[in-house]
Amino acid sequence: MAEPNTPDIVYTKVDEAPELASASLLPIIRTFAAAAGVSVGTKDISLAGRIIATFPEHLTEAQRQPDDLAELGELVKTPEANVIKLPNISASVPQLVAAVKELQAQGYALPDYPESPSTDEEKAIRARYDGIKGSAVNPVLREGNSDRRAAVAVKNYAMANPHRMGEWTSDSKTRVASMSKGDFFSNEVSATLDGAAKAKIVLETADGETVLKEGVSYPAGTVVDATFMSARALDAFLADEIEKTKAEGTLFSLHMKATMMKVSDPIIFGHAVKEWLKPVFEQYGDKLKELGVNPASGMGDLLERVKGEPEIVKAIEACRDQRPPMYMVNSDKGITNLHVPSDVIIDASMPALIRDGGKGWGPDNKQHDTNCVIPDSSYAPVYDEAIAFFKANGKLNPATAGTVQNLGLMAQKAEEYGSHPTTFEIPADGTVKMVLDDGTVLHEHKVEKGDIWRSASARKAPIEDWVNLAIERQKATGFRSIFWLDETRAHDAELIKMVKPILEAKGVADKFEIMAPREATRASLETITKGENTIAITGNVLRDYLTDLFPILELATSAKMLSIVKLMNGGGLFETGAGGSAPKHVQQLMEENHLRWDSLGEFCALGESLQFLADARNNEKARVLGKAVDAATQGILDHDRSPSRKVGEPDNRDSHYWFARYWAQALADQSDDADLAAHFAPIARALAESEAAITGELAAVQGRPADLGGYYHTDADKTAAVMRPSETLNAIIG
Numbered sequence: 001m002a003e004p005n006t007p008d009i010v011y012t013k014v015d016e017a018p019e020l021a022s023a024s025l026l027p028i029i030r031t032f033a034a035a036a037g038v039s040v041g042t043k044d045i046s047l048a049g050r051i052i053a054t055f056p057e058h059l060t061e062a063q064r065q066p067d068d069l070a071e072l073g074e075l076v077k078t079p080e081a082n083v084i085k086l087p088n089i090s091a092s093v094p095q096l097v098a099a100v101k102e103l104q105a106q107g108y109a110l111p112d113y114p115e116s117p118s119t120d121e122e123k124a125i126r127a128r129y130d131g132i133k134g135s136a137v138n139p140v141l142r143e144g145n146s147d148r149r150a151a152v153a154v155k156n157y158a159m160a161n162p163h164r165m166g167e168w169t170s171d172s173k174t175r176v177a178s179m180s181k182g183d184f185f186s187n188e189v190s191a192t193l194d195g196a197a198k199a200k201i202v203l204e205t206a207d208g209e210t211v212l213k214e215g216v217s218y219p220a221g222t223v224v225d226a227t228f229m230s231a232r233a234l235d236a237f238l239a240d241e242i243e244k245t246k247a248e249g250t251l252f253s254l255h256m257k258a259t260m261m262k263v264s265d266p267i268i269f270g271h272a273v274k275e276w277l278k279p280v281f282e283q284y285g286d287k288l289k290e291l292g293v294n295p296a297s298g299m300g301d302l303l304e305r306v307k308g309e310p311e312i313v314k315a316i317e318a319c320r321d322q323r324p325p326m327y328m329v330n331s332d333k334g335i336t337n338l339h340v341p342s343d344v345i346i347d348a349s350m351p352a353l354i355r356d357g358g359k360g361w362g363p364d365n366k367q368h369d370t371n372c373v374i375p376d377s378s379y380a381p382v383y384d385e386a387i388a389f390f391k392a393n394g395k396l397n398p399a400t401a402g403t404v405q406n407l408g409l410m411a412q413k414a415e416e417y418g419s420h421p422t423t424f425e426i427p428a429d430g431t432v433k434m435v436l437d438d439g440t441v442l443h444e445h446k447v448e449k450g451d452i453w454r455s456a457s458a459r460k461a462p463i464e465d466w467v468n469l470a471i472e473r474q475k476a477t478g479f480r481s482i483f484w485l486d487e488t489r490a491h492d493a494e495l496i497k498m499v500k501p502i503l504e505a506k507g508v509a510d511k512f513e514i515m516a517p518r519e520a521t522r523a524s525l526e527t528i529t530k531g532e533n534t535i536a537i538t539g540n541v542l543r544d545y546l547t548d549l550f551p552i553l554e555l556a557t558s559a560k561m562l563s564i565v566k567l568m569n570g571g572g573l574f575e576t577g578a579g580g581s582a583p584k585h586v587q588q589l590m591e592e593n594h595l596r597w598d599s600l601g602e603f604c605a606l607g608e609s610l611q612f613l614a615d616a617r618n619n620e621k622a623r624v625l626g627k628a629v630d631a632a633t634q635g636i637l638d639h640d641r642s643p644s645r646k647v648g649e650p651d652n653r654d655s656h657y658w659f660a661r662y663w664a665q666a667l668a669d670q671s672d673d674a675d676l677a678a679h680f681a682p683i684a685r686a687l688a689e690s691e692a693a694i695t696g697e698l699a700a701v702q703g704r705p706a707d708l709g710g711y712y713h714t715d716a717d718k719t720a721a722v723m724r725p726s727e728t729l730n731a732i733i734g
């Protein structure tokens with residue numbers, strides 16, 4: 001049961017751009033909801049909030065905060081859950097360290113992040129920090145599978161107002177490079193457990209047996225995979241691709257997900273940094289170690305640490321002259337692809353490059369063809385095939401293209417995104433075995449020192465729920481429905497064995513196709529090119545990748561997506577958009593007080609959340625409120641009230657004014673609830689009459705730096721002052 005004082009709707013407090021937007025939008029939502037007796041509470045899942053909640057014993061009573069994430073983790077397992085989840089930071093080590101430093105400077109006596117822990121105390125602190133690192137929030141809240149699609153109004157708007165797409169030409173040298181052996185894909189083995197089981201993972205070496213992990217438990221029917229990436233094969237592949245890039249005259253780029261694959265991918269990233277600077281590491285390895293360099297933290301951290309070592313700096317420059325030009329995260333500021341592990345996030349980076357006609361930004365601040373290095377070949381074929389398709393057929397036309405919706409297997413830490421506790425960088429040559437409690441060796445691999453071994457799993461109940469959701473959505477839409485499963489991949493073959501009987505038992509097998517990712521990519525692009533629609537029914541990683549790829553091609557951004565998590569115990573989790581927390585937007589706000597964040601994802605989620613509340617609690621006022629939200633969202637689209645990207649033009653705050661105005665107008669105009677109509681009529685009138693005053697007050701603040709009193713842990717009053725600068729609007733909202 002949820003706590004008796006749980007509000008009707010929980011709105012999450014997050015970080016960066018969406019949190020700034022909340023400072024303006026949430027007061028509006030609360031005021032409107034209160035009129036219908038709907039309470040909206042908040043829970044703090046921000047990076048700073050989670051750090052504070054983790055170390056109470058270091059803080060004063062006044063500084064302490066409850067563990068809101070843990071509370072939400074419980075709430076989502078109850079039928080009462082109704083949570084609006086905004087995107088939060090999934091922190092890399094450099095971000096975590098920066099957040100800790102900021103809090104320390106604000107007087108929070110937090111321990112430093114131990115970069116190389118040696119004492120037990122340091123190891124314990126490090127373990128607590130590591131629990132906050134990477135994608136630490138979503139896996140806790142996602143107790144259901146994922147349904148992401150563009151709302152009809154949003155898709156229609158994108159078709160009527162197509163965004164600019166880069167040109168694709170058949171002579172583009174852009175390509176995807178992946179390993180052909182020794183990667184996670186090639187080494188994968190998988191089995192479905194008949195009964196419930198406990199397992200341990202051990203490493204047998206010449207010196208004996210080391211237990212890597214004990215007490216892993218699986219319910220009956222769990223699909224359990226194991227695989228590894230060979231460090232030796234990875235290094236050889238990276239070295240080869242660096243040379244090939246140079247020969248081809250393209251930019252070198254690496255695409256991965258160090259935030260979400262928080263154990264394996266930073267290690268792979270570290271290999272790339274080391275390979276790139278190979279001569280430097282060969283010559284100065286010991287000195288670099290002494291300076292505390294960890295390649296997995298990126299070139300940015302490395303450059304900072306070698307600042308006082310002119311000889312090493314010179315060697316780095318000499319090495320750079322030998323290398324091909326690198327793809328830049330921010331060419332204006334000299335931030336390269338290998339600077340910070342969290343900066344290149346494949347789900348966003350590859351679609352943006354494909355949308356731009358296969359061009360990445362180079363160190364010369366110009367766009368060039370790019371070698372997109374995606375070491376593991378499990379999902380790389382999606383991008384490879386998309387690139388091949390656009391080279392052959394030219395760019396997609398967003399004015400006529402159909403849509404690709406997604407139904408993703410996500411619940412209960414499904415697949416690779418739940419593999420962190422069972423991922424290991426192998427300390428010595430030997431054999432890794434996964435041994436069940438009855439002594440059965442479920443999986444085993446011969447490995448070498450440095451290999452990255454991991455086990456992932458997917459539970460039966462989420463898999464069944466996912467297939468049933470697919471059946472529901474197919475029936476509701478009639479769209480071409482494709483399970484993106486590769487019968488030649490070990491894990492997928494196990495899933496197919498579960499999927500097919502369910503489809504057959506329900507008599508709907510003929511309504512679904514099953515295709516490997518490459519074929520499914522082609523089929524989906526062909527389908528939408530014809531103006532028809534399709535549902536991609538995918539595992540967890542492809543859920544993540546595709547719900548950026550297709551929205552970015554179809555709508556220019558994934559920020560506008562509807563993202564519903566139907567919680568398995570009956571509650572609702574409404575994620576806003578499918579993108580992230582947009583650090584660039586915060587930078588712009590701080591420099592010129594313009595916030596280009598588009599809250600359309602929040603508007604869509606709010607509408608869904610209110611309708612869900614209406615159904616779950618028979619709350620007719622919530623239904624009226626929710627319907628009016630949808631009308632307001634439509635109004636934003638119809639009248640082009642979304643934020644502009646440029647300073648001096650209407651921004652996020654203006655769009656919230658319009659949202660409030662259209663919402664109030666829709667409530668005043670409806671006839672389902674006379675009290676609400678009467679309550680909102682004067683508000684709608686006041687908002688309309690004050691248009692010039694409000695937009696004038698909002699415009700007046702732009703063009704100068706804005707002070708938020710922090711980055712990760714902003715000052716609430718300062719943020720409110722920045723985000724609610726219109727006294728006229730504030731007086732109406734109250």
Ligand SMILES: NC(=O)C1=CN([C@@H]2O[C@H](COP(=O)(O)OP(=O)(O)OC[C@H]3O[C@@H](n4cnc5c(N)ncnc54)[C@H](OP(=O)(O)O)[C@@H]3O)[C@@H](O)[C@H]2O)C=CC1
Nearest residue numbers: 087088089090259345348559579580581582583584597598
């Ligand atoms: N569900 C979650 O909690 C998620 C969290 N993240 C986290 O977010 C952080 C940043 O991730 P990153 O990959 O840079 O991706 P972002 O989605 O934050 O940013 C990529 C670009 O997408 C555009 N964009 C995204 N959202 C909006 C919006 N609402 N309105 C307008 N434009 C938008 C912006 O383009 P432009 O600048 O051109 O306007 C932005 O620069 C990371 O810490 C990451 O882990 C990422 C994905 C999901």
Ligand SMILES: O=C(O)CCC(=O)C(=O)O
Nearest residue numbers: 090135138259260544578
């Ligand atoms: O949890 C994260 O770090 C990112 C999540 C994400 O990218 C997504 O769900 O689309």
Ligand SMILES: [Mg+2]
Nearest residue numbers: 347544548578
């Ligand atoms: Mg994503």
